[in-house]
Amino acid sequence: MRRLSRPLTRSSICATALTIALVLFAASTPAERTLMLATTTSVDATGLLDVLADAFKKDSGITLKWIAVGTGAALKQARDGNADVVIVHARKLEDEFIRDGFGVNRRVIARNYFMIVGPPDDPARVAGAPSAAEALGRIRAGGAAFVSRGDKSGTHTRELDLWALAGGKPGTAYLETGQGMAETLRVAAERRAYTLTDTATFYGLRALTGLKPVFENAPELENIYAVIAVDPARVATARYGEAMAFIAFLTSPAGQKLIGEFHGQGGRPLFEPMAANRGVDLVK
Numbered sequence: 001m002r003r004l005s006r007p008l009t010r011s012s013i014c015a016t017a018l019t020i021a022l023v024l025f026a027a028s029t030p031a032e033r034t035l036m037l038a039t040t041t042s043v044d045a046t047g048l049l050d051v052l053a054d055a056f057k058k059d060s061g062i063t064l065k066w067i068a069v070g071t072g073a074a075l076k077q078a079r080d081g082n083a084d085v086v087i088v089h090a091r092k093l094e095d096e097f098i099r100d101g102f103g104v105n106r107r108v109i110a111r112n113y114f115m116i117v118g119p120p121d122d123p124a125r126v127a128g129a130p131s132a133a134e135a136l137g138r139i140r141a142g143g144a145a146f147v148s149r150g151d152k153s154g155t156h157t158r159e160l161d162l163w164a165l166a167g168g169k170p171g172t173a174y175l176e177t178g179q180g181m182a183e184t185l186r187v188a189a190e191r192r193a194y195t196l197t198d199t200a201t202f203y204g205l206r207a208l209t210g211l212k213p214v215f216e217n218a219p220e221l222e223n224i225y226a227v228i229a230v231d232p233a234r235v236a237t238a239r240y241g242e243a244m245a246f247i248a249f250l251t252s253p254a255g256q257k258l259i260g261e262f263h264g265q266g267g268r269p270l271f272e273p274m275a276a277n278r279g280v281d282l283v284k
Helices: 010-028 041-045 048-060 071-079 091-099 132-141 154-166 181-190 199-204 240-251 253-261
Strands: 034-039 063-068 085-088 103-118 146-148 174-176 195-198 212-215 222-230
Touching: 034 041, 034 071, 034 240, 041 048, 041 063, 041 181, 041 199, 048 063, 048 240, 048 253, 071 085, 071 091, 071 154, 085 091, 085 240, 091 103, 091 154, 091 222, 103 132, 103 181, 103 199, 103 240, 103 253, 132 146, 132 154, 132 212, 146 181, 146 195, 154 195, 181 195, 181 199, 195 199, 222 240, 240 253
Parallel strands: 034 063, 034 085, 146 174
Antiparallel strands: 085 222, 103 195, 103 212, 103 222
8 A cells, every 4th residue: 555645634634525525616606697688789789788687687697797899899799709699780790790690690689770969049940851861961052060970880781871862972071080979978978969869879878968969860871789699610619508598588568678668868768679670771
C-alpha cells in the first residue's frame, strides 16, 4: 500500500467534503437561461422593453438582455453573432437579413407612425401638405434646416425613401447627427429644424420643447415593428430555443396586451399591437 505523503487531518477532510459538495451543487443547479436582443431604440427609450423583460422572465424563466441601437446596427450585431433575436422596423433591411440566411421566423408585433416635427411657427409651411414627399419638398424649397439621424436606422431608411420621392435631399441645410432618435430630436429643437421621428419616441421624451408635429397620420408613414430570430444554421452560437420562446411571448395574447396597454410618460399609448393582423406589412 502506498503511504500518503501527509496524514489526513480533520480540517483537510472538511475542506475536501466542502469542495465535493460545492461541485455537486453546481452540477445540480441549472444554469441561468439568457437571451440577447438587439433592438431599435424606440422600444427601449420608451421603457416598453423593461416591462416586457420582466413579464417574459416571469413567464419563461429566461433573462432578457439587450443592446438598443438603430435597425441597421441591430442587424449587424446579429450578423456578427452578438445577438440571438432582433426587434427592428425597416422592411427592406429585414428582407435582406433573411435572404442572406441570418434571420428566420419574422413576426410583426406592433406599429406606430412616423411624423415630421419642426419649429412651432412652421416656417416652411409644412402643415397642410398633401403628402410626406410634398412636406419634405416644402422644407427643401424654403431652405429650412432638417436634422437626420444619418445612422442607417429604420427611421433614417424611411426618411431617405421619402426624400427620394421628394426629388432629393436639401443641400447645406441638411445635418446628420449619427445619433439615436432622442438626441436627434434635441438637436432639431436647438437648431429650430425639422426632423422625421417615430411617435413613440417623440411623445415618450420628457421635457422636450421647441418642436411640434407638423405632418402626421399619413398612410406612407406607417411604422411596423417586427421580431426575427437569428438562424442557428448560420450563427452557431444563436440561442434559437430562447429566441422562439420570446417570439411566442411577444405574439401571445398576454404579450400583445402588454404592448397595447403600455403608456408613455405623457399618459398616451405608444404602440399598437399587430400580431393578429396578417398581411399588414406586405408593402412596408
